[in-house]
Amino acid sequence: MRKFGIIGVGHVGVTVAYTLVTKGIADELVLIDKKEDKAISEQLDLQDAQARLDTSTIIKIQDYSELKDADILFLTAGKVDAAKETGSRWAEFEYTNAIVKEVAPKIKASGFNGVVIDTTNPCDAITQYLQKSAGLTTTQVMGTGTFLDTARMQRVVAEQFGANSKNITGYTLGEHGDSQFVAWSGVRVNNHPLVEFAKQQGKDLNYDDLEEEIRKGGWAVYKGKGYTSFGIATCAVKLAQAVLSDAQFECPVSCYNEEFDTYIGQPAVIGKHGVEFVNEIKLTDEEKAKLKNSAETIKEKFATM
Amino acid sequence: MRKFGIIGVGHVGVTVAYTLVTKGIADELVLIDKKEDKAISEQLDLQDAQARLDTSTIIKIQDYSELKDADILFLTAGKVDAAKETGSRWAEFEYTNAIVKEVAPKIKASGFNGVVIDTTNPCDAITQYLQKSAGLTTTQVMGTGTFLDTARMQRVVAEQFGANSKNITGYTLGEHGDSQFVAWSGVRVNNHPLVEFAKQQGKDLNYDDLEEEIRKGGWAVYKGKGYTSFGIATCAVKLAQAVLSDAQFECPVSCYNEEFDTYIGQPAVIGKHGVEFVNEIKLTDEEKAKLKNSAETIKEKFATM
């Protein structure tokens, strides 16, 4: 049986829950939130949905002890409003840091020994803090990190060529935040190296503008709806599925980087243990410098936790 | 190709959209909202999700002319906050009535000639008003009505017996509102008539309490999350799928009742034309009286539109 826990049933958490339930992915689901009435309401709404679905999922709430035998735990807390004023995910830090300080010991006490997928912002620092404080290994704990920013890169590049975003490969790397960058040297469009292909097609791309559009993708979504949910939830669910089926699936996530001694968005291979290994890729010297800079940004902030 | 329109991309509308996209149901989707920036943000968020999905959906926004060849149009406008103060869906009336007055002529002008599925409250009256003002037939226009309240009945009854809600049959009928009622005489649990079976099992059920729990199911969900979305969206999507595959699928919806000359929640058969026919079922005299009373309640309110 596939058992999932979700701590934090805000917009991201419930979209993950809805996806797991409506696609028949979860056999059992445990919802936990600071606000008990929120958890109760989401449980009810998901149960109402089940009479109309082909599959069934047991939905429990507010019980940390249920995490003991969970396969996957999503941490999806957040306070996007806090980020609004400054336009930086670090603005959520004070709030989410307090949450992690509160929930990490409870996760530890539950005996949970599965894989954690964290969407909480500032993603890289919070994920690392959670890993340490919940007494789990770096293999077991990952953040969605730049997996989402990579999806945005795929969307933005695809639009330039009328292509399908699934046919865009490559990575947004570094912090799930302002210091992130696209490793343009490795981006490919329908299997053509982007930079070369764009020239060949006579397309004069402004990579700085594209990168800005990608980096600000979350804010563009936030602007009209007040939060982001669909992109991030599908990323989180995809990682969870890779763990459950031991898929050895390669994609960028926020995980521990030995060289920089920090969590950071980088390509890795996901399997039943979580982050099976980091997939070291070729970067240009400029990209390496950007990665280093991004790592330092994350570490600096982490030091304040 | 399956083409859907959604007018009103609030919580219900976007959950419908997310379901259609993530389950690969929609080939093309048109999102329309009073707030253009909301529509833009939802489009972006759904596009971000697509790099992580196996299927593709074209997502357009804010263009009524695109409805011309749409198969299904969801009307999912609403202002649940308005309903909060009074605890009645009629409190949304002023707001949603204005919306329908605004969008109906635009739907008409678009040349749309498919099937409308309406979730807007007060559902029965708004659906009827929309049907008339958009120049569509009663066959083409249905409301989710008590299809959702029936799901809640299935949940509430299932809980009493540790059963699966999919194994509870029967109906909540009448208004998608306070005058609704459960036709207990026809409810079945694992194929046993409920009332008889409960007695046999020595279960002393208080049907008034159960009915109240069902009737107030929406408010219970609302209480903690501030709106309802998952139950209603799965109901709306299920109806849409029945239309597209001409499924002749029987279930309760809000549709036109000749005897009472009003839209009301009643069993019907859904196929490619929309509401293929009303499925007349046996009711006790008491249940008949409740249906009549509920119809009068709806008509009374409708008269004020």
Added chain:
Amino acid sequence: MRKFGIIGVGHVGVTVAYTLVTKGIADELVLIDKKEDKAISEQLDLQDAQARLDTSTIIKIQDYSELKDADILFLTAGKVDAAKETGSRWAEFEYTNAIVKEVAPKIKASGFNGVVIDTTNPCDAITQYLQKSAGLTTTQVMGTGTFLDTARMQRVVAEQFGANSKNITGYTLGEHGDSQFVAWSGVRVNNHPLVEFAKQQGKDLNYDDLEEEIRKGGWAVYKGKGYTSFGIATCAVKLAQAVLSDAQFECPVSCYNEEFDTYIGQPAVIGKHGVEFVNEIKLTDEEKAKLKNSAETIKEKFATM
């Protein structure tokens, strides 16, 4: 993680496997067949498919020790050709009996302690024999039995009314074989009692003819394609899903009947332990006699095993 074993990768077994893989239901799958080259080929074909799917499944073959931690084991052996000549599923008995005699000790030795779903014919007798010889409880072992014949009843009745087969409730009961019967007294069409409704609609149904069409449904499929696979595989998968999600899902299956001391097709509730309990339903005296007769037929044949 969801782990499944399949013993017997003929048409039914591989259709179950294909369904589990393509719908992302299985995380791990173990295929076992007398013919090793058949298992190898099916493994290869399923692996070829995975590059085109969104989900991943680990596929292992020919290793009984892998069943130790499997959740579900399908027994899908069979030799439909043997049944061809006589038009009776009992003709497969000699062949399938030998298979079960061979595999039961291996299942036992593997330490398997999950739930068995058996599609092998003659289904009721083989399932019972397997249950006893594999050292498993009657709770843990079920046959698809008349779940498939009930699907055929739903199809045949639905066609009479232009209804959707999902809106037909009721049961085909007894042997998954010639002595089976439809409990017409409990069949419902769009929530109307069938017999009464047909009269009311002026439809003069010949129930013997319908029953014969249902009973011979397997042969009708067999006639043109040489085997049956799709109906039976979807039934088997649905039961497996009910077990994994502890769904407490009610439906007819072949399971142990205390009164008759035999496995037989009867309504039951399926959950994580397998057959959670038999759902005793009301039958007319004539139907009771048919069930008794069917039980005796099964027992008689079982005695020869």
Added chain:
Amino acid sequence: MRKFGIIGVGHVGVTVAYTLVTKGIADELVLIDKKEDKAISEQLDLQDAQARLDTSTIIKIQDYSELKDADILFLTAGKVDAAKETGSRWAEFEYTNAIVKEVAPKIKASGFNGVVIDTTNPCDAITQYLQKSAGLTTTQVMGTGTFLDTARMQRVVAEQFGANSKNITGYTLGEHGDSQFVAWSGVRVNNHPLVEFAKQQGKDLNYDDLEEEIRKGGWAVYKGKGYTSFGIATCAVKLAQAVLSDAQFECPVSCYNEEFDTYIGQPAVIGKHGVEFVNEIKLTDEEKAKLKNSAETIKEKFATM
């Protein structure tokens, strides 16, 4: 509504049908076969399955006139036994050529104007012949071609690295037959160029052996099961979904190559019109020579049709 036709309900055709039905992809499906009793049986088996599914599909048989408004037509005829003796797909030619000669005028007469996806062997020649004789454009008609051989390449390469086949990119090109080849220069493993990466990992790959394993992948599957079905069906369905959602999805298919004036397996972009355009990729001189040679092989055989 999504409407599909399938001509030839052998193993491939029915697996496509089962996939379209069980995944809720098709609203309407038309099955056509030389053997009417086969079509009837498959229709029945698929209908039996539907009582156990969440979605509905209308299934019609043996009526060419129903193709008039179909979106997609699969041609899945074949006689794999014919190929057995020689180990070459060309051995099916005599049989399949006769089938296409028979069905092409019927397709034309039906007024079908959608997209054809052909799996019939020898795939490239038959697809081209069908295109010409059915009076359809080269845009409208594609064969699965080396899309399947590419899936096999992905599987074979993935196995070498313990990777996920979805993370292997690149192409098998040319004939869906013996003259096919892998364009190794463009194959990538977890985003690393294969050849370079293998060296770096100290893996001494024998590319000729790998290519032989890929080329003979169909025969390896055939050897144990007597036909191939799952890999090819998932390829065909994926192409169909790309057409329906106008996905602009890039992948290798058999389509018309202007330079060589023949159908051949090459990268293309699939959208609502079918093959939107050929995606010209970089090949080494050796690979170019292989493609030319493969094209000549196809043309030679085509000339004999």
